[in-house]
Amino acid sequence: MSNGRILSGKEVAKHNSRESCWIIVHGKVYDVTDFLDDHPGGSKIILKYAGKDATDEYEPIHPPDAITTHLSPEKHLGAVDPQTVQKVEVRISEAEKLRLDRVAQRPPLSEILNLHDFEGIAKQVMPEKAWAYYSSAADDEITNRENHSAYHRVWFRPQVMVDVTKVDWSTTILGQRSSMPVYITATALGKLGHPDGELNLTRAAAKCGVIQMIPTLASCSFDELVDAAQPGQTQFLQLYVNKDREVTKRLVQHAERQGIKGLFITVDAPQLGRREKDMRMKFEAEDPSEVQKTGSDGVDRSQGAARAISSFIDPGLSWKDIPWFKSITKMPLVLKGVQRWEDALKAYDLGLAGVVLSNHGGRQLDFARSGLEVLVEVVEHLGKERGLVFPNDKFQLFVDGGVRRATDVIKAIALGATAVGIGRPFLYAFSSYGQEGVECALKILEDEFEMNLRLLGAPAIKDISRTMVDASNLSSHIAPIPGDRLYESNYESMQVARIKSKL
Numbered sequence: 001m002s003n004g005r006i007l008s009g010k011e012v013a014k015h016n017s018r019e020s021c022w023i024i025v026h027g028k029v030y031d032v033t034d035f036l037d038d039h040p041g042g043s044k045i046i047l048k049y050a051g052k053d054a055t056d057e058y059e060p061i062h063p064p065d066a067i068t069t070h071l072s073p074e075k076h077l078g079a080v081d082p083q084t085v086q087k088v089e090v091r092i093s094e095a096e097k098l099r100l101d102r103v104a105q106r107p108p109l110s111e112i113l114n115l116h117d118f119e120g121i122a123k124q125v126m127p128e129k130a131w132a133y134y135s136s137a138a139d140d141e142i143t144n145r146e147n148h149s150a151y152h153r154v155w156f157r158p159q160v161m162v163d164v165t166k167v168d169w170s171t172t173i174l175g176q177r178s179s180m181p182v183y184i185t186a187t188a189l190g191k192l193g194h195p196d197g198e199l200n201l202t203r204a205a206a207k208c209g210v211i212q213m214i215p216t217l218a219s220c221s222f223d224e225l226v227d228a229a230q231p232g233q234t235q236f237l238q239l240y241v242n243k244d245r246e247v248t249k250r251l252v253q254h255a256e257r258q259g260i261k262g263l264f265i266t267v268d269a270p271q272l273g274r275r276e277k278d279m280r281m282k283f284e285a286e287d288p289s290e291v292q293k294t295g296s297d298g299v300d301r302s303q304g305a306a307r308a309i310s311s312f313i314d315p316g317l318s319w320k321d322i323p324w325f326k327s328i329t330k331m332p333l334v335l336k337g338v339q340r341w342e343d344a345l346k347a348y349d350l351g352l353a354g355v356v357l358s359n360h361g362g363r364q365l366d367f368a369r370s371g372l373e374v375l376v377e378v379v380e381h382l383g384k385e386r387g388l389v390f391p392n393d394k395f396q397l398f399v400d401g402g403v404r405r406a407t408d409v410i411k412a413i414a415l416g417a418t419a420v421g422i423g424r425p426f427l428y429a430f431s432s433y434g435q436e437g438v439e440c441a442l443k444i445l446e447d448e449f450e451m452n453l454r455l456l457g458a459p460a461i462k463d464i465s466r467t468m469v470d471a472s473n474l475s476s477h478i479a480p481i482p483g484d485r486l487y488e489s490n491y492e493s494m495q496v497a498r499i500k501s502k503l
Helices: 009-013 033-038 044-048 055-061 066-070 094-104 115-125 128-135 142-153 199-208 222-227 245-257 276-285 304-308 319-328 341-349 371-386 406-414 424-456 485-490
Strands: 022-025 028-031 076-080 171-173 176-178 182-184 211-214 235-239 263-266 333-338 354-357 396-400 419-422
Touching (some): 022 055, 033 044, 115 128, 115 424, 115 485, 128 276, 128 424, 142 371, 211 222, 222 245, 235 245, 245 319, 406 419, 406 424
Parallel strands (some): 211 235, 354 396
Antiparallel strands (some): 022 028, 028 076
16 A cells, blocks of 8 residues: 555545554555564553544654654555544543633742642643652652752852842753753653643743753654754753664664754663552553553553653663763763762763763652752762862763752752752643743742842852751751652652542
8 A cells, every 4th residue: 555545534434454454644544553562561451442543542652753663654545634533522521621611720930939849730730640659659659759848958058248239040960051050850741731742842942042962762853852952052962771772773863963962871670660659640541451452562550641751761771881872972961860970980981971860850769869869979979089170071970869958959050060950840830830830930939049149148059068057967867857848749649559439
C-alpha cells in the first residue's frame, strides 16, 4: 500500500481488532498490529482506539515523531480523509465537570504570591492522571519531602552596612548568560498539564532570560522546542542514554548542530523508581486483569506513565562510556544525578564540565540525601583532594530538587553551587496558567532575589559567600525544623489499597 494513498475512515474502521489494528494519529494511518505487545503502555490503550483517531490520547505523552521513529516505514499506510473518521465518544464525568468549573474559577495571576500557590492551584485544576504523574515520587516519598525540608536546616548570617542600592542577580552557567542563578530543569510529559507542553517553558525562558533544559521525554519534539527559541536563546539538553548507542549519537550530534550549549547526561535512572501515586492511577484507569499482564519482554505494564515511556534507557551506562561521549561532541558534558563526593571527583578527573547533585526530584531511590546536603560534602572533599574552591568556573556544581524560594537558591550558591535547577514549580505554573504562569513564576523569583540579596548584604551573586549561612544542622535528618505550612498544605498524602465497591 502506498504511503501517498488517501484512506477512508470506513476502511480504517474495519481494522479494529488485535488481529488487525490500525490507528489514526495526526491525520495519518498506521498499522500497529505487530506493535501491540511491545507498546510500553500495554496493548489495551491502543486497542481502545483500534480503527479510530487516537491523537487525543497519543499527544500528551508522546513527542510528535515517536510513532514514526518506532514503526517501520511499511507500517505507515497513508493519510485519512478527515470527513470520514470515526471519533471516539468522550463522556465527561462529574469529576471532570467539577475540574473544569475550578479552571474557570482560578484566581487572577495578580493573586499568586509565591511558587507554592501555583502548586495549590494546579492540584485543583489538573486532570488526576497528570497530577499523579507530576507530583509522585519514589516509595514512601521521604526523599521528595527531604529535598525541600533540607533547605530549612540552613540559616542565614546576614551582613549589614553594605551598600545595596543596586543589586544584580544575573550570572553565567557553563559560560552562558542567565538573568538569575536558576535554570528550568528537564521534566517529562509537558502536554499532560497543558496543550502547548514544554513550549510554554521555551517561550517564557526567552522572555525572562533564563536557560531551559530540554528533556529527552518531552511531549514536544526536540526540533519543535529548538525552533521556538528566540535568536541567541540558550538551551541545554537532558539525555537519557539509549541502549542503541547510534540513536544516542544521532541525537547528541543533531543537538550540537542545532546550537545546544550543554549536555546533561542523566546517570541516576538505570531503572525508574516505583512512583506509587502514578502506579495507583494506572490501576484506577485500566481493567485490573490487563494491568497485571506483562509484555513479551517481561516489562510490567502496571507502573503508570513513567514506566510506560522509559523502557529504552540503558542500565549498562558506566564510567567507561565517558570517553565515547567526549569523542562524539564538543558540548560541555555534565552528569545529572550524582549523589556522593566520590563520583563528583571521578567526573572532575575525567574532564567533565560539572555535575548536578540530584536525586531525580525524589523519584528514584527513596532515602537518597538531598542535593543540598551532598553539595556540602562535594565542596569539602574536592577542596581537600584537588584544591578546588567553589563556585568554580572550570567544574560547576548544580543542585535541583525541592527549591521553592529564592532563599533556597541563595543558600545553595553560598554553599558552592553555580546555579539551581527548578522543575515541578514551572510544570504547575503552566498547568495552571500556561506560558503566563511560567513568566509570573520567574518574576516572583526575581522579586525575591532583589529583596533577599539586599537583606543578606550581597550586592551581586558573586558576593554571596559561605560565611553568610549556617549549615551545621544540614546533615541532621531528625533535627526539628519549623513547620512549612504552605508546602504541607499542598502535599498530598499517599494512599493505601482499598476495598472497591461493586457497581
